Amino acid sequence: MNSEYIVEMRNITKSFPGIIANDDVTIQVRKGEVYALLGENGAGKSTLMSMLYGMYEPDRGEIYIRGEKVVFKSPSEAAEKNIGMVHQHFKLVDNYTIGENIVLGIEPMKKKFGIFPYVDMKEANEKIAKLSKDYGLEVNPTDLISDVNVSIKQRVEILKMLYREAEILIFDEPTAILTPQEIEYLLKIMEELKKGGKTIILITHKIEEIRKIADRCAILRRGRLIDILDVKSTSTQEMANLMVGRKVELTTDKQPPKFGKTVLEVEHLSVYDESKVEVVKDVSFKVRAGEVFAIAGVSGNGQVELADAITGLMKAGKGKIILNGKDITNEKIRQRTEDGIAYIPEDRQKYGVLLDFNLRDNLGLRKYYKPPFSQNGILKFSEFESYAVRLIDEYDIRCGQGGLTSLRSMSGGNQQKAIVGREIEEHSPLIIFVQPTRGLDLGAIENIHKEIIAERDKGTAVLLISLELDEVMNLADTIGVIYSGKMLKVADASTLDSQAVGRYMMGVTEA
């Protein structure tokens, strides 16, 4: 057996009802290298690694670990071969301590008075403290998971693998939820792990990370292996093109902005949540016609509540919201939309569309109560149909059965195109985009970004709220950074770089 490779997956094929997730994929990973799997959503990266980790079994193909053929029936069998995985969604128990989470599944046991077995957390916590020191993973083993931030939760997941003496570490999109500073920290940890002789497999769709850390990179597209590249000798653009399967533009071309009059004015706005906690604190800003005003911030710092207060989904506690000179602070939601607010919400499936309605009806949601869509309270479906046909064509919405396609059967990218089309067609002076590209792949992101810039160039005021720093840097004319409900910084986009914005996102105000 060729044991130059620590992991070999040969001719792996795996299908789920309706799709082939992996089609004859072969990868070979050397001991001690950082091996990246690059691909868009649904390319089959996670599925491939789930098989290495024992979550699924391949339909066809073989897996070799250190040259020895293995068949994993469960993650614990993979763990026996020293394979560990940090999942995209952490698998942690919130009301357990960090220590308890780490030992769960392989609890160290002792016996009290020689008869009553119990879980010995003291010994476990000491071992964890030592591991965390060795690899620079700072955690306090007795903290509750519910009290720590995502970056620490991720460290806990890494420690879980190290505690199990894992040699092959799989990271599934580890940076998706981290701030730029936390990403730096994580990449440093990965370096440290590599130095310690661990083999790392990194699943990602962010090319920048691969450039920084990976030695080699396998590109997957629609379940197939496209290419295996040496990272040092390949350009970013080349990788992006291979990943998407056509030429993509990584940054959106845009003309210098032409600002018009002020469209939206938020003055000293405070918003309170259900338990009367002030989640938006005394926020003021202005958005002009022809401007993309982007609000950057780590998730959960009041962005969503701010958007909800402007659109009317939440009540403004204090302060004023002024649209085109009219005070709309206490207006009803429909009045606000008629006054000129279009809204692309964060959770598109919950607030943006009716999943069980068809595309035609979803596209008509903004207009159904007005003529010509409705006459004397009776809906005119012929109008809905012709309107849908026009939007499907103009916004390139891919759908199997035209206006009668059920929303549920459409991809996330096409659902979003439908929402964006519907909202743009309102020709409102203000459009609010919240996380418009969440969960979309590179091709769809490119498309949405073009629409946003096109609206700005038409003279619409655009308020963009995003957790993706790249997106903010790419699109914004003006950047506001929100931290803990406060607008920490508002500045012209040209005066800020992503490092500076990242610092403000962490709440650091001095340079």
Next chain:
Amino acid sequence: MSYINAMITSGLAFAIPLFIMAVGGIYSEKSGITNLAVEGFQGFGAFCGAVVAVFLGMNTGLSSSAIIYVAMLFSFIGGAIYAIIHALLCIKFRADQVISGVVINILGVALTTFLTTTINTALFGNASNKFTLGVSPRFSVPGISKIPIIGAVFTNIYPFEIIILIIAVYAWYLMYKTKFGMRLRACGENPQAVDAAGGDGAKTRFLAVMSSGGLSGIGGICFAYSLLSQFSPSIYLGYGYLAIAAMIFGNWNIIPTFFVCIFFGIARAGGYQLCLAMGLASIYSDLFLMIPYILTLLLLMFFSKRNHPPKAAGEVYDKGKR
């Protein structure tokens, strides 16, 4: 004074079987399986115990006390076996846990009534729907039981009360100190975490639901040997639901749930004694027996907000879900 003593003594006799049923509920729900089936579990468990008791009474020379202990053991086994249905439906077949619980309860009433009648017909030739069991003997602790008020706690104790408390202490230890308990509680919060860590979430939940059935069964047979002095369809009086209510006020923790059960027990017995003390006609006693349920409604209104049920309870767990 004698009213207060009677209130305490009979309050405890009611509270403690209720408590073990609530512990059963906690075992299931802490593992993430919503359990409305306590009522059915306790009835079926009691039925199994009663059948064994009747059989032993006919064929052996065992003393009636010894028979009670054997009946308790078989109630545990019977309840645990019956709970397999709930476990299979909820874990293997991913059925809705609330519906499964309700079905278990309805099935329990019908099945045990039918089987009781059938067995009675076969053994005694009359189609009675009850097994007469009698009331368990009681004892008082010498000395302490003479102290005013506090003594009532040690007066006229059913032996099963002691056994239940021992089982409950062990159940607490198992849940909070051992590997099994640690995984069980983790399953109720995030079963993916247990599977990803190499523990078998489905197996842990299965065992938890079976334990739930067994513990509920013990509660059932103890009611049969005290309040009812028989096994009959009247065992489905809703005490299983009361145990669920106690579990909720106890915030799914064993120790607070114990005090809630004591409170329910005292309230119920207190209402009954109040009725006697006021010399009211016996029809009014039914009115006073409503007290625990009215308390349940009131407490639900005030306490539901502060509660933290196990996060994953009631969710169908799909291992493949990411």
